[in-house]
Amino acid sequence: xxxxxxxxxxxxxxxxxxxxxxxxxxxxxxxxxxxxxxxxxxxxxxxxxxxxxxxxxxxxxxxxxxxxxxxxxxxxxxxxxxxxxxxxxxxxxxxxxxxxxxxxxxxxxxxxxxxxxxxxxxxxxxxxxxxxxxxxxxxxxxxxxxxxxxxxxxxxxxxxxxxxxxxxxxxxxxxxxxxxxxxxxxxxxxxxx
Numbered sequence: 541x542x543x544x545x546x547x548x549x550x551x552x553x554x555x556x557x558x559x560x561x562x563x564x565x566x567x568x569x570x571x572x573x574x575x576x577x578x579x580x581x582x583x584x585x586x587x588x589x590x591x592x593x594x595x596x597x598x599x600x601x602x603x604x605x606x607x608x609x610x611x612x613x614x615x616x617x618x619x620x621x622x623x624x625x626x627x628x629x630x631x632x633x634x635x636x637x638x639x640x641x642x643x644x645x646x647x648x649x650x651x652x653x654x655x656x657x658x659x660x661x662x663x664x665x666x667x668x669x670x671x672x673x674x675x676x677x678x679x680x681x682x683x684x685x686x687x688x689x690x691x692x693x694x695x696x697x698x699x700x701x702x703x704x705x706x707x708x709x710x711x712x713x714x715x716x717x718x719x720x721x722x723x724x725x726x727x728x729x730x731x732x733x
Contacts, residue, residue: 585693586729587623587700589638591669592616593676593708593722617676617710617720619669621645625700625726627691632657634689636701636726644670651680653687653703661687661703674712676720683708685721693728701726 594615620642627634638651651665663680685706693700703724710718 582627584624584626585700587625587636587693587726588729589621589623589636590725590727591619591621591667591678591722592725593618593705593720595720615720615722617669617671617722619645621647621667623726625693625728627689627693627700636703638665638667646670653680653684653701655687655689661689674710677709677711678705679708693726695728695730697728699725700728 592615594617622639624637624639625634626636633656635655636653638647638653640647646668647665648668649665651663651667653661653663655661661684663684665680667676667678667680669676669678683705685704687701687703689701690698692698701724703726704721705724706721707719708722710720712718
């Protein structure tokens, strides 16, 4: 019984090897390629992400002990970084990937924000921005308070997205720890054609 099955399998393989396969783009495969090209999602957009954070509010030292409030760091604390923005699924789902654009901005663990219809925005990774007064650390997994995303994303138009950040950490050079709130505004770099 085993030999009969092996012989049948070998004959099937030999017949399959001799069956001609149409090259890509030939009339035999055009139905497949046309189906794929019929309604593609838009390509991801290159974007500039502008960060703006307000005056810091003192919380505690790095040793987590309460001390008298020190002078606040005056805002706005502003910076920019590069992004890649994508909206698909009828405008209901998408993502924003962030990358370093200047020497004082460092991205950690491939930061990104994902949004899905009905579940809002979630994030991963972090952004560290160094200022003369200390450094700002935005943990996208815990600091996103809300977000607004747009399906129309073109240079000169409305922002592609506005992401509200609450409770980002600001470390002062003397070891004081503060929290600061702000926004990340995503602007397209290329005009719609």
